[in-house]
Amino acid sequence: MKGKRVILSLVFLVLGFMIAFSYNLTSKKEKQESVNENWNAEYHLREQYIEQEEQNRKLQQQVINTQEKIAKMETNLAQGEQVLADLAEEAEKYRMFLGKVKVQGSGVEVTLSDGEYDAAKYNINEYIVHEHHVFNVINELYISGAEAVAVNGQRLKHDSYIVCNGPVITVDGQQHPAPFVITAIGKPNVLEAALMLTGGIRDQLVNENIVFALEKKDKIILDPIMGS
Template sequence: MNGKHVIFSFVLLVSGFLVTFSYQQTKANPQVVQLTDGQLEQDYYYRKQLIEVEEKNKELREEVAAKQEAIQGKEENIGDQATLVQDYIDEKQKLQKLTGEVAVEGQGVEVELRDAAYIPSEENANQYIVHDSHVHKVINEMLASGAEAIAINGQRIYRNSYIACTGPVITVDGVQHPAPFVITAIGDPDVIEPSLNLQNGVVDQLVEDHVEVSVQVKGNVAMNAKVSNEG
C-alpha cells in the first residue's frame, strides 16, 4: 500500500508542476497580436483591392453573359436563314422536277386506261373510249397528291405540256399515243394510290364513263430530264 501512495503522490507533484509552468508561460507571453498603423493601412489597401477585383469580375461576367446571349441570338438568326434557304432549295428542286429540268427516280403509281372491251351496238362508241379529259383527271389528281414527275406511255409531261384527243389517239406535245394509256407518277404511293381510289373519286368517275382502269404501286420508276433543243 505504501508503494501505491508514493506513486500517486509523485503523479500529483508532476501534474502540479506542469500546470504552474503553463500558467507562467501564458502570463509571460500573451497571444494578443498588436498591428501597427502601417500594417493596418496595408491590410485596408489589400481589402480595397480585393473588393475592386471582385466588382471587376462581376462586370466581366455580366459582359460575357450579354455577349453569349447576343451570340445565341445571331446563331438562331443564322439557323432561321439556313432553314429559309433550305426551303427555297427544296422548292426549286420540286419545280425542277415538275418542269423536267432534272431526272427523277423513286417509288410511284401506275394507272392504265383502256377503251371499253364491250361496246353495245346501239350505243355511241365515242362514249366507250378514253378521252383527253380522262387523262387530265388522272394527272390532276396525281399532282394534287404530291407527284414529283408524270409520264404518259413513257413520255414525260411538264407543266406546259399539251394533251389533246386526235381521233382514237391522244397527242402529248405533238407525239401521238394509242390506247391503252399508261400514266406513271413518281411520288409517295401511300398518298397517291388512295387518293385515286377514293369513293366517288377519279377511278369511280372513269369507270362510270365506261373506261377500264387499273392502278398499281411501283417500287421504282425512273424518268429522264427534259432534253433541251437550244444550241
C-alpha cells in the first residue's frame, strides 16, 4: 500500500508540475502576444501619425504656394489698375491737348495791344501786334506747362495756325482784331514768372512797341473745339 501511495504521490506531483508549467507557459505566451499586439497597434498608430504629418506638410506647402500665387495676382491686378489709371490720365491729357474736352481751372490772361504811334512820323507796322508776337506768347505758355490756350476765346488745338493779315490775325481761319486776349489754364505763378522773366517775352514785346498786360485768374473756362 505504501508503495502505491508513493507512486501516486509522484504521479500527482509530476502532474501538478506539468499543469503549473503549462499554465505558466500559457500565461507568458498570452503576455507576449498581448505585448506584440500593443506594439503592433502602437507601430500602426505611429505609421498613421507619420503619414498624417506628411499630408499636413504637403497641404501647408500647397497653402503657401496658393498664397504666393494670390499675392502675385493681387500685385499684377494692382499694377494693371495703375497702368489703366495712367492710360486714362494720359488720354485725358491728350483730349485736353486736342481740345476735345471742356476745361476749367486757374491760369493767366495776357492782353497784347497795338502801341500808340503817329502815322505821320512812324511806320504803322512797327506798332501793331503781328502773328509772331502772339505765337511767341503762346509758345512760352505751353513750354511753361499750360494745359489749354485760347486766343480771344477761340480754343487752340495741336495743329492750330496763326496768320497775320494787316491789323487782324487769323486763327484757324477765323479773324480776330486787336487787342488779342490770350488765356491759358495752368499754374498761374509759373506761367507769370515765365512771361515776366527779365529779358524774356514781355521785355521783347515792349521793346517792339507792343502794349503787354498780364492778369492772374482764379477761374478760366475753355469750351471744347467743335467739329472734326
